[in-house]
Amino acid sequence: MILKWLERFFPFKVNNYVIDELIDWDNFSKDPIFRLTFPQKGMLSKNHYDRMAKLIKEEAPKHEIVKAANQIRMDLNPNPAGQAHNVPELNGEKLVGAQHKYKETMLFFPTQGQTCHAYCTFCFRWPQFTGIDELKFAMKQVDLVIEYLRANPQITDLLITGGDPMVMKTKVFKAYIDAILEADIPNLKTIRIGSKTLAYWPYRYTHDNDAQQLLDVFKKIADNGLNLSIMAHFNHINEMGTEAVAEAVKNIRETGAAIRTQSPLLKHLNDDADMWANMWRKQVDMGMIPYYMFMARETGAQEYFGLTLEEAWNIFRDAYSQVSGICRTVRGPVMSANPGKVQVLGITEINGEKVFILNFIQARNTDWVGKPFFAKYDPKALWLDDLKPAFADKFMYEE
Numbered sequence: 266m267i268l269k270w271l272e273r274f275f276p277f278k279v280n281n282y283v284i285d286e287l288i289d290w291d292n293f294s295k296d297p298i299f300r301l302t303f304p305q306k307g308m309l310s311k312n313h314y315d316r317m318a319k320l321i322k323e324e325a326p327k328h329e330i331v332k333a334a335n336q337i338r339m340d341l342n343p344n345p346a347g348q349a350h351n352v353p354e355l356n357g358e359k360l361v362g363a364q365h366k367y368k369e370t371m372l373f374f375p376t377q378g379q380t381c382h383a384y385c386t387f388c389f390r391w392p393q394f395t396g397i398d399e400l401k402f403a404m405k406q407v408d409l410v411i412e413y414l415r416a417n418p419q420i421t422d423l424l425i426t427g428g429d430p431m432v433m434k435t436k437v438f439k440a441y442i443d444a445i446l447e448a449d450i451p452n453l454k455t456i457r458i459g460s461k462t463l464a465y466w467p468y469r470y471t472h473d474n475d476a477q478q479l480l481d482v483f484k485k486i487a488d489n490g491l492n493l494s495i496m497a498h499f500n501h502i503n504e505m506g507t508e509a510v511a512e513a514v515k516n517i518r519e520t521g522a523a524i525r526t527q528s529p530l531l532k533h534l535n536d537d538a539d540m541w542a543n544m545w546r547k548q549v550d551m552g553m554i555p556y557y558m559f560m561a562r563e564t565g566a567q568e569y570f571g572l573t574l575e576e577a578w579n580i581f582r583d584a585y586s587q588v589s590g591i592c593r594t595v596r597g598p599v600m601s602a603n604p605g606k607v608q609v610l611g612i613t614e615i616n617g618e619k620v621f622i623l624n625f626i627q628a629r630n631t632d633w634v635g636k637p638f639f640a641k642y643d644p645k646a647l648w649l650d651d652l653k654p655a656f657a658d659k660f661m662y663e664e
């Protein structure tokens with residue numbers, strides 16, 4: 266019953282691989298992959314929960330329930346950190362379905378890649394799955410992407426993302442890639458693909474009937490002199506133990522592609538430094554490169570999943586200090602915020618004042634990158650917006 270209500274707010278989808286191979290059903294209520302894919306009661310605030318419970322108890326008409334559900338969704342801040350605001354323009358026209366925020370990287374959201382094999386309960390992209398149409402980013406015209414890449418020679422990376430672009434049939438994906446490769450754009454050096462398939466559906470690279478063709482497309486990218494990097498989302502080491510995932514990683518690596526890994530740090534799911542250290546080690550053992558540990562975004566069920574900046578920094582430091590330099594390619598904890606990707610470097614005391622030391626790894630304005638800056642220590646802060654500048658009136662990005 267609870268699950269049925271929760272589905273009204275949080276899109277729900279799971280598959281047989283996740284159910285059969287990843288979740289420990291003997292201990293499901295504590296199982297991290299269960300919590301990752303099955304909405305949890307704690308994800309709704311008490312207010313929202315009570316409001317919905319009342320409507321359902323009163324057997325309110327369906328349209329009223331739907332209306333309340335949509336309002337609650339809007340309260341959950343479906344487009345955090347100006348997601349909708351980085352839409353590039355070409356000849357005065359907006360390229361809906363693309364984003365260009367950081368100088369050298371353009372994001373592309375192909376229409377057919379805006380869903381996933383299973384849905385993560387923490388996901389900030391959920392407006393793309395809930396049927397609020399005007400929030401969908403999508404576009405079909407790869408031609409416009411190519412034209413934009415040509416017109417912006419500072420762009421070296423095209424990041425194809427979603428949802429999960431690897432839900433696409435190979436035929437569809439290949440059409441996009443062939444168009445990009447044929448265009449032979451001199452500034453384009455790297456294609457990245459953001460995907461959760463290694464965790465949720467590794468068969469995409471092993472048993473699917475178009476798996477080999479997909480690997481052939483990957484190989485073609487390398488043969489054309491471009492880097493291919495799979496940006497793989499692994500939230501927990503329990504997603505990395507099956508034979509299927511080992512075989513999938515091996516098959517991808519054999520095409521010449523690199524695999525980089527990233528995940529948010531989430532309460533109830535992976536707030537455990539030893540698990541992170543083991544996960545990074547295992548990723549390296551399997552041939553992957555640890556890349557980002559993110560803070561939970563200020564959206565959806567942040568109250569349920571969010572950790573404070575201080576807690577996150579402690580977990581990161583504890584995990585990072587346990588592993589060899591080969592695993593320390595990872596950066597964290599990082600907030601992917603409106604002005605840029607901000608890393609919490611640490612907490613320290615300067616002239617008797619306790620402060621956070623922060624650093625832009627990526628920024629809208631490249632001048633901000635790599636210049637440590639300070640915020641007043643706040644043990645409750647969850648996100649950049651909660652912080653006040655230290656030793657200054659404003660943060661540099663507020664000028």
Ligand SMILES: *Cc1c(COP(=O)(O)O)cnc(C)c1O
Nearest residue numbers: 364366367370372424601626627
């Ligand atoms: C994270 C991100 C990128 C890529 O940043 P890297 O640090 O190069 O991995 C590009 N665009 C947006 C909008 C991003 O959030």
Ligand code: SF4
Nearest residue numbers: 381384385388428461
């Ligand atoms: S796979 Fe990625 S986009 Fe899809 S639900 Fe999970 S976090 Fe969201």
